[in-house]
Amino acid sequence: MATSFPSAEFSNKNSQEGKVKETAKVHDENVLQKHVAFFDRNHDGIIYPWETYQGFRAIGCGILLSAFSAIFINLGLSRKTRSGKALSIWLPIEVKNIQRAKHGSDSGVYDSEGRFVPSKFEEIFTKYARKHPNALTSDELMGMLKANRVPKDHKGWLASYTEWKILYVLCNEDGLLHKEIVRAVYDGSLFERMEKEHSEKKKSK
Secondary structure (H helix, E strand, C coil): CCCCCCHHHHCCCCCECCECCCCHHHHHCCHHHHHHHCCCCCCCCEECHHHHHHHHHHCCCCHHHHHHHHHHHHHHHCHHHHCCCCCCCCCCEEHHHHHHHCCCCCCCCECCCCCECHHHHHHHHHHHCCCCCCEECHHHHHHHHHHHCCCCCHHHHHHHHHHHHHHHHHHCECCEEEHHHHHHHHHCHHHHHHHHHHHHHHHHC
16 A cells, blocks of 8 residues: 655755755754654643554554554553653553653664754665665665664564554555655654645545
8 A cells, every 4th residue: 555645745955965964953853752742642742552543543544553553652662751650551652751762773863862863864775775766665675674683682673664664555655665755754744744635535535
């Protein structure tokens, strides 16, 4: 299943030759919080499983994928964002501490403080995009995931695979995962655009 997006909307107009400039402003922001904030549906700083579910449904995911994602994400992240607190059966994720839940075997685009690292983002494409300089094929994506694996970090392997596979299934265009799509998912803007597009499609039916 592929979702088509107008590429112009996702283009970085201030970049040159598709490269993201590494500015102090971008680097200092906790972009990881912005990435997950979409799923905080009532904007109270806490993401519960039903909010994760609602977020996935809002961007057009099916019931089963949304339910799986809600359980997988909240079960995996809740306790990490609530260090020092007892495990809650409601599996809340605290947005302000989301950087504590950063898993291993990832791309390194978010640093340990949740900030966006442009040079690491560019590496995704300079290292692994072979057929098209600004897009990844399924095989190239799998090559990146394998290269990022930390030995014996099985949880990190699973988390990275799940995140990227869902993104690829939802957003590939003719088998390609475009750079502007990947950039938009890192700062969270992709989710808002997908929600708007899905809502417009429902209204037009």
